[in-house]
Amino acid sequence: MTRTTARRGGTRAPAPARLHGEAYEESVSRLWLTAVRLGRPTLDALRKQGWDDAEIEDITAELTARGMLVPNVEGDAWQVVPPAEAVLRHIERWERRISLARATASELDQIWRAAVGDGRELQPAGMELLKSVADIAQRVRGMHRLATERLWWALDASAASLALLEESATEEGVLPVRSGVDVRIVVDTALLDTPHAMSFVERAQAAGHPVRVAAGLPFSLLLCDARAAILDLSRHDPVGDGSLEARRTGPLKGVEALLQEIWVLSTPLAVVVDTGTGTVLDGVPLDDRDRRVLALLATGASDQLIARQSGISVRTVERRVRYLMDHLGAATRFQAGVQAARRGWL
Incomplete structure (x- = not known):
């Protein structure tokens, strides 16, 4: 697509064929940038920027479909949708299309191979x-x-x-x-x-x-x-x-x-929060370190794992686990985690 048509022998030459692919996308981008710079683009303003009527009609319709322009009733002026909003929505739509295309590419390939009689072993559709x-x-x-x-x-x-x-x-x-x-x-x-x-x-x-x-x-x-x-x-x-x-x-x-x-x-897994303050539950002092120990205890984690994830020594973990089990009346480590969850400690 070009914005002018040359005259040959005093007559207007046939208009070139409509652009496709990347060339068309470049034209869409250029008109969009022109509209953004104008702020409130009109038909006359776009003409003054060198765009012909056929291009304006085609590309503004495309930008409207993409949610980047909103035309007035007469179709001779447009409102520019705020670029940050319009571009992000457009990117999101493309990401969805890319994901869907990627998800269906293999199935389409199988359909094509079956149609052309490709002898290679086919994967089941889907x-x-x-x-x-x-x-x-x-x-x-x-x-x-x-x-x-x-x-x-x-x-x-x-x-x-x-x-x-x-x-x-x-x-x-x-x-x-x-x-x-x-x-x-x-x-x-x-x-x-x-x-x-x-x-x-x-x-x-x-x-x-x-x-x-x-x-x-x-x-x-x-x-x-x-x-x-x-x-x-x-x-x-x-x-x-x-x-x-x-x-x-x-x-x-x-x-x-x-x-x-x-x-x-x-x-x-209980939510582990770092408030930097201790609390007293059922008369038992319980700080954020103990909450983390209990949360991991309920998953069956080892003392070594709890120590690494809590940033304390294995010996400290052993002491805290014994302290918590005693106050919870738990016979096993896992039972201590369950009892803590039932009492609302986690």
Whole structure:
């Protein structure tokens, strides 16, 4: 698309064909920037900037569809939607489209191969093998952005889980979740002994997402709405080859049922807050360090793990555990955590 048409022999030359692809996007961007600079763009103002009527009609309609311009009734003037709001909404739409495109690429490839008679072995429609830890992590990040109803995640100490937790500890917005999404997080006790795990748990709790702990998760699972699930097997194969993304109804219902069972059988992890002040509950002095000890105790964590996560010595943990068990009348460590939760200490 050009803004002028040359004359040949005194007559107007045929208008060039409409631009497509990147060239069209560049024209859309240039008119958008022109509109932003004008503040209140009008048909006459855009003409004065060198745009012809055909371009103005086409591109302003596109920008209106993208939520970046609002036309008046006559269609000869436009209101610019505040750029920060319009651009972020546009980026969000593109991210959703990219995630959906990525999720359906394999299935479309299978359909195409079947249509052209490709002799290679086909994967079942709606089931995709993931080839690397990076691929698994990318799909998990995409599902966090894509989820609108629920995001249920059970994490074992897999290579992909460790990579994601490290990334989320050093970069903001790696695992975003929309407001209103039903989030459930279950963490394997083995994962709590790894770097970045507790900081991830505490950030999730601060965001209002319930966290539970379970021992012996066989592998990591993630369910995104009722549209996709990931079976992360990278703990068993650190390369990541062999993990799966499923989009078929049967596997999705199976993953949902398994995650529901894991959730019921797991132990709620109490919110651990650092207020810097102590409290007295049932006549027992209880500070934030003791709350953390009790919260980890309820998950079945070892003294060594509690010591590392609390920043105290193993001997101090042993003393505090004995003190708490005595005042709770608990015969076992796990019972102490349960009793504390029942009394509202956690």
